[in-house]
Amino acid sequence: MPRMPSARQRGFGLAVSALTLTGCAHLVAPAPETTALCETDEVRITTGFVGAGHHGCAISTLGPVLTVWPEASIAGPINPSPWYAFEADIRSSKQIRLQLDYAGYWHRYHPWVSRDGGERWQQLPSEAVSVGEDDHIATLTLPAGPGHLLVAAQPVMTPKDMAEWSRTLASEYKLDLINYGESLDGRPLEALTAGPETARHIVFAITGQHPPEQSGVEAFKVFAETLMRTLPEDTRADTRIILLPLTNPDGLARGNWRHNNGGVDTNRDWLDQSQPAIKAATAFIRNEAEGRTTVAFMDFHSTQQTLVYTPPLEEDLADMNFPRALKQAFDAGIDPDPEWISGHNADSGTSKNWALQTLDVAALTVELADDAPQAEVIKVGEIAARTVISALTGSSGKED
Known part of the structure; x- marks a missing residue:
């Protein structure tokens, strides 16, 4: 597969139009019993909603590391459109640091976040995202809590x-x-x-x-x-x-x-x-x-x-x-x-x-x-x- 360049977005990029806002209010925060991908004293990561990404999670010394996986394919490698979407239940009054690990793929989408279950979205500021030299690892600094935060490659539609x-x-x-x-x-x-x-x-x-x-x-x-x-x-x-x-x-x-x-x-x-x-x-x-x-x-x-x-x-x-x-x-x-x-x-x-x-x-x-x-x-x-x-x-x- 040829290497695809990353598309690092700066500023706020594409604003969410009125039509989009009309139809992005149906995400429901995972119920408390939803199994966590991983959990620390500061944050709990889950994917119990429609449109969530395919992720695994591990805890490193720097915080959670989320794998970003493609879906199953029966016709060879998937073109790199590395979608991610998860919820972070932030329990700390400090900013949360986590990493997205794309393995053989590359970071493409600058993250969007929502505090109200997906009704309103905004992009993380550019300084809150750093991407490694090979584009396989992206480090995100999420806003301080407490509270639920949806994080996604684009505002989630269903x-x-x-x-x-x-x-x-x-x-x-x-x-x-x-x-x-x-x-x-x-x-x-x-x-x-x-x-x-x-x-x-x-x-x-x-x-x-x-x-x-x-x-x-x-x-x-x-x-x-x-x-x-x-x-x-x-x-x-x-x-x-x-x-x-x-x-x-x-x-x-x-x-x-x-x-x-x-x-x-x-x-x-x-x-x-x-x-x-x-x-x-x-x-x-x-x-x-x-x-x-x-x-x-x-x-x-x-x-x-x-x-x-x-x-x-x-x-x-x-x-x-x-x-x-x-x-x-x-x-x-x-x-x-x-x-x-x-x-x-x-x-x-x-x-x-x-x-x-x-x-x-x-x-x-x-x-x-x-x-x-x-x-x-x-x-x-x-x-x-x-x-x-x-x-x-x-x-x-x-x-x-």
Whole structure:
């Protein structure tokens, strides 16, 4: 596996948007009988909540040392998205020092903390985090207690949070919320839909394949709200909108880095469709696309920097007008310009490649930086929505 650079975040980075705050209040502090990972006179570490990380714990002379483990994998090493989330019951009036040990992986996410069970979050100040020269060990200095403190790589979201966001959006903009299948763990798979069955054009946007990639989820939310708020009525009359807000609910609930509970990266399963969630998604999308022109297909993710994966812009594998227009809009509206990485691997099981081969659409994977400022997250979502509307407006008078 190639070495991935760490993404050490400084300052407060991505602020939690109003949409996120609406849906991050469902974490319940572990009951007193919850088994501790480790315990000293000063702190007790537990992981008894939805979205907690995979951890072990030992006590060193410096304090607790938490291992940061990936979930099980059946297809080789997991891409380094080293999620951690735990609760520290701090009993001391002194600051608590602990370490995160990533073993063969590297520190990527600057820690967030919450004192109220996950309703409000803020990042630890930069001076409270030090990372070893090889990036395998991160030392955290937690605020003094007493009190419960949630510590996580990103503000923890749960499937229930995403479901509530979906219901709020559906209510405000009169979308239909439908169940299109079940995950491996039996969780419902939901989609938001709008537009008449007679519509000739269709737009797809999805997110939530990789649990820690929350800046991408936030950009998706901005995209969805902007699109529904500003799409002209006459264009809506001939357009279907399909939004999939959480395509890997099992991974999110289990605190996984990348995979579902089947040990599979769902964004490598779109060709094989071995996992129930992806099999259901592909069947649902194909059914909705049947007889319509797919104007845009976007999958929102996060990585170390904001960028876009696209089919080759210089080739005509499909109608490339939308990707070219979006690149022009991003270059004009986002500073620095997002990198565009073009290519097509017909054997790769990503949503982008599946959509190109199945729907004949130049699908895009939109990646937000892990630590993208809120202003950048908003710009990406808004610009993407406006570019989709421009593409739909240009298509509305054309015969298919």
